[in-house]
Amino acid sequence: MSIGKILIANRGEIAVRIIATCRQLNIKTVAVFADPDRHAKHVQMADEACHLGSANLADSYLNIDKLIAAAKIHQVDAVHPGYGFLSERAEFAEALAKHNIIFIGAPAEALRLMGSKSAAKQTMLQADVPCVPGYQEADQSTDTLRQAAAEIGYPVLIKAVAGGGGKGMKIVHQASDFDDQLKSAQREAKNAFGDDQVILEKYITQPKHIEVQVFADQHGHVVHLFERDCSTQRRYQKVIEEAPAAGLSDATRTDMLNAAVKATQAIDYVGAGTIEFIMDGDDSFYFMEMNTRLQVEHRVSELITGVDLVAWQIKVAQGEPLPKKQTEIHESGHAIQVRLYAEDPTNNYLPSTGLLERVQLAVADHVLVDSGVGTADSVTIHYDPMIAKLVVWAKNRKTCIKRMQQVLDESAVFGVKTNIGFLSHLLSTKAFLKHQIYTNSLDQGELAYLPSLSPEVVAIYADHLLSTPGSARVWDRANGWRLQGNQPLQLQLFHQGTEHHFTVTWEDDAYLINGQDHYLPGPQDRCHVHRHQVQVVHNHLRHEFSLPDYEAKASVADANAIIAPMPGKIIELKVKDGDQVRAGTTLVVMEAMKMELELKAEADATVKAVHHQANDQVQAETVLVDMEPV
Structure with missing residues (x-):
């Protein structure tokens, strides 16, 4: 079947990126939007648009019934889910199939299988793909999990079975912390995915995150499009990605690419996917998970191969064979992507909301700017705080780093705090230049960003x-x-x-x-x-x-109160009136912009009054707990 019109069940920069390819293929597009996105860039770019509902995700981008109704009203042939939201939900693919609408993604069976980290790991073990030692059984009792962690040996990694993006993931360094960390991981997983089941894995102390872009068609053909290094992460959220991975031996690279293809073949996969591996210091690598969708970092693979992965997704969804055989796919040069976020690196990377007063992103040869927002748009608490992805290609890694630094130098965003300075700092570090950044480097306090006024x-x-x-x-x-x-x-x-x-x-x-x-x-x-x-x-x-007349609206914690640093939802209150607390004790757990924040006492104190309760929505600078220092 030839696809003539596609509904994009997503928002922001990925919706914009899909529309760009559809225009090149002369395919009409339908954008969907929630109330905060009524005037968003992806809505303006699409040929047609459909309002879904409020900012509540369950009322808009996660509402399968509304999306299918929109698809039928606009008489589309297919739905592209982008990434995030419903991109890996088997029930969405199945619901579309019932209405004879093509899902531009993986088969429902593969989504369901790989959506469970425990089932995915068991499948890969059966396919002889190397996996990290761990526990992935059905028994989820705290006693069983605690015993399994002891058998694996600390440190261990708790991972949500249905997880992704670092949600429901905790590192536990000692047995005494296991129960609290397990509870936190289960709570995050339940809030984010509706499923609080977890698996346990041996935690590798100096891990590199290497992933392989794979693609499969409906005719049994599977290819890889080489690997990406995504080790530069913070709180399991990728910050910088590059392709190819630097420092891999030819033998390791070949084994990893072959293992990725084998993993893809083992589940009768169709479409774009990513096999994620974790690699230790002796070049041993282990299967972590499969992302059954397009990745945020797919652009770096496109730049080194010259392949439009969205175009391939559409062709494969139409039943066409893969446009190229493995022997026809070649890599050239080096590509780096940075994620420009609205967050404050000097204040524990708290997300920053507000009006984008000025967005100035450098444009040059061999530079891609993927963005769903611009000057006069707003960053809200409702969605991921990404402003843009900046992607650069050059003939080699050294030149690519230099070119990316120039792009960042010439770019600026005003109105919200951003990580643009942090990105420049990372690219300039000896650790990055020598590709010695590990997935835990930033979380361990290495490579601190402390700009001075020299x-x-x-x-x-x-x-x-x-x-x-x-x-x-x-x-x-x-x-x-x-x-x-x-x-x-x-x-x-x-x-x-x-x-x-x-x-x-x-x-x-x-x-x-x-x-x-x-x-x-x-x-x-x-x-x-x-x-x-x-x-x-x-x-x-x-x-x-x-300058002197700059009026910053920053909430500052002090010893007398716990103040909400941003709008969000209270997840847990760990204290009550009259409690004695020590400096550093977590008093309130908040959730904001997909991130769980622990608000701690600044000094030893007595709790005078707790003003809110779990599930309350609060605004920035709201006093949550009053305290009296002792």
Whole structure:
């Protein structure tokens, strides 16, 4: 059957990306949207659009009945689920089939099998695919799981059977922490997937996350499109991905690619998929899971192979054979993708919500920008806080890193906090350059991001001020550049909550900061300014500060209260009125923007009053618990 119209059961950058391929194939598209997305980019780009309901996911992007009704009203031939939401839900694929609508994804049987981490692991063991030692049985009693963890040996990893994206995943380093971590993992899994079952695995202390892009058609053909290194993660959320993986021996790469194909063949798979492996320090690798959908990081595989994976998905869904045989798929060059998020790396990476006052993303040759938002859009609490994916290709890894740094240098986002400076920092570290970042490196406090307000940074900002028309810097034939009236420039800046004062003068063809530290900004330095916010880029590192009249709305925890750092839902209250607590004790567990936050006491204290209860929705800066320091 030839597909002429597709409904995209998703939102944001992946919906935009699918629409782009459909346009190239002359296929009409139907966007769906919830209330917050009424004017979103994917809605504007599609040929038709259908309103689903409120921001509540159960009323919109996760409502199978509404999506099928929309598909029938708009008379589509197929539905593309993107990734996340319903992309791996077997019941969605089956419901579409009942209405003779093509599901552009994996067969329901494969979705169901690989959707269970325990069943997936058992299947791979039977297919002789190497797997991490662990426990994946049906008995989910706490006693049984605790005993299994002891037999595996600590540290162990608790993983939600139906999980993904780090939800329901906990590392347990000692037996005394097992019960609490198990409870937290089960709670996260139940909230995110409606299933609190878990498996246990031996935790590898220096793991690399290597995954293989696979593709299969309805005629029994299976190919791989090489591997990706996705080891740069934080809280199991990928931050930077690249293809091919650096540092793999030829023998290991060949074995891994062959194992991925074998794993795909073992389940009679159809469509795009990813076999994820974990690799230890001696190049041994083990099956972790299969993602039965397109991946967020699929772009890096596209750039090194020249293949449009969405186009392949559509062709395979139509019943066509794979466009290329394995011997016809070749890799060329290197590709890196970074995920630009609305979050604050200097405040425990808390997601940041609000109006995107200015979004400036660099565009250049061999650069892809996948984004579902832009200037004047908002980042809300309802969805993932991703602003964009920036993807770069070059002939080799070293050049690719340099090109990505340039792209980040020339990009800026204002209105919300972002991780753009953190991304630049990671790319500049020796660990990344030598491909020695492991999946736990960031969570262990390595590679900390601590931007400073150095004299060089101040000089770059001063140069920006004085280089604009009407500034205080003038040209003097006898003395060259000087400040008008020979008056020094006085700057008052705020950096990480602290006020700083600087005196800037021009001397010996360079800026003098507080009477010392000469610096003349170079061609690679950048200064991005929007209203009262400043971002200076020096040596590919970003330094952010604000001017005196910048009004930040930040909630600050203190010893007298626990304050909600952002809008969200209270999951658990661990204290009651009158309790004595120690500094560092978790008092409240919140859920916001798909992340579970533990709010801790800043000092030893007595709980005076608990103002909310579990399941309450609260706004940012709401006082949750009042305390009296002791």
